[in-house]
Amino acid sequence: MTTVASAPAAASTASLRRRSGRRRVLWVLVLAVAVAVICVLSVTFGNRTVDASQIIAGLTGDLTTTDAAAVARRVPRTILALLVGASLAVAGAVMQGVTRNPLADPQILGINGGASLAVVTGLAFFGVTSALGYIWLAMLGAALAALFVYTIGSLGRGGASPLKLALAGAATAVAFTSLISAILLPRIDVMSVFRFWQIGGVGGATTQNILLVLPFLAVGMVICVASAAALNALALGDDLATGLGQKVRTARLLSALGAVILCGAATAVAGPIGFVGLIVPHVCRLLVGPDHRWLLPVSALVGAGLLTVADVVGRVIARPQEVEVGVVTALIGAPFFIAIVRRQKMRAL
Numbered sequence: 001m002t003t004v005a006s007a008p009a010a011a012s013t014a015s016l017r018r019r020s021g022r023r024r025v026l027w028v029l030v031l032a033v034a035v036a037v038i039c040v041l042s043v044t045f046g047n048r049t050v051d052a053s054q055i056i057a058g059l060t061g062d063l064t065t066t067d068a069a070a071v072a073r074r075v076p077r078t079i080l081a082l083l084v085g086a087s088l089a090v091a092g093a094v095m096q097g098v099t100r101n102p103l104a105d106p107q108i109l110g111i112n113g114g115a116s117l118a119v120v121t122g123l124a125f126f127g128v129t130s131a132l133g134y135i136w137l138a139m140l141g142a143a144l145a146a147l148f149v150y151t152i153g154s155l156g157r158g159g160a161s162p163l164k165l166a167l168a169g170a171a172t173a174v175a176f177t178s179l180i181s182a183i184l185l186p187r188i189d190v191m192s193v194f195r196f197w198q199i200g201g202v203g204g205a206t207t208q209n210i211l212l213v214l215p216f217l218a219v220g221m222v223i224c225v226a227s228a229a230a231l232n233a234l235a236l237g238d239d240l241a242t243g244l245g246q247k248v249r250t251a252r253l254l255s256a257l258g259a260v261i262l263c264g265a266a267t268a269v270a271g272p273i274g275f276v277g278l279i280v281p282h283v284c285r286l287l288v289g290p291d292h293r294w295l296l297p298v299s300a301l302v303g304a305g306l307l308t309v310a311d312v313v314g315r316v317i318a319r320p321q322e323v324e325v326g327v328v329t330a331l332i333g334a335p336f337f338i339a340i341v342r343r344q345k346m347r348a349l
Helices: 002-044 052-060 066-099 111-126 131-154 162-184 188-194 207-226 228-234 238-243 248-270 276-288 292-316 325-348
Strands: none
Touching (some): 002 066, 002 276, 002 292, 066 228, 066 248, 066 276, 066 292, 111 162, 111 188, 111 248, 131 248, 162 188, 207 228, 207 248, 207 292, 228 238, 228 248, 228 292, 238 248, 276 292, 276 325, 292 325
């Protein structure tokens, strides 16, 4: 009787899984098409709007017109926006999984600030001027900042709770910002180089920079995606994850390593861009659920599209000037952050 009774339930569960799988695949296809459309918009709009013929001329290397030359400059910018957006979104999803903290974000946890401080320190005091040097410094700064915030957030009763990590990260980010200002103010030469970089933007994208940072982003992305199953186990709690055969400490370290590499490399080429890693994972969970095997690739698509759209908006709303993409994401992300905090507070009551 038990076997007969359980057969319809098993069939129903299998049917739900198939429908869920089809829905996830559909979302991936829709998002992939949306990102492709956004890329076209990014190449089309800016200080001047170009038509299809000028886009083709710019892509084929025919730079005889101003519009075609503008297209050629926008292509690396679009590629960098896609890469940085995807990297920050995946890093945010991984951090939220590792810390089980819905407020985790490279900017809020001070990781972007640590990367920025390391780059500015290297430039001001050690004469580092190469793009590759910036990347290595940014990753080192991001790693040290992540370790510092987690250590501070783990002090006291209850260990590293979401609220303590958020507070430690926010305080650390403010401290890093103050230190960066203290380094830059007496050094006009350094300030002129990093004045716009500090805000966060992709306007300085070049093919050379993209090729330099691409291997680091690829390694970080592979580590994060390979950690998806471990992140699913960690979401169940350390005790249950250990019971399922997961090495909790190793899983956390590897996942965090991938996120730090993504944050550091992205910050080195685009500056400290905030809130992408906070917003995107929450939106993607509504689309495909909490399974990190789906959440991470979907977050990459949504993050790439979001940052590219923010860059286009920044180019269009203040023409002929530009608003850096870091400002646009902050305007979008700040209300979202407040909403998440209020939601978590209501749950705690």
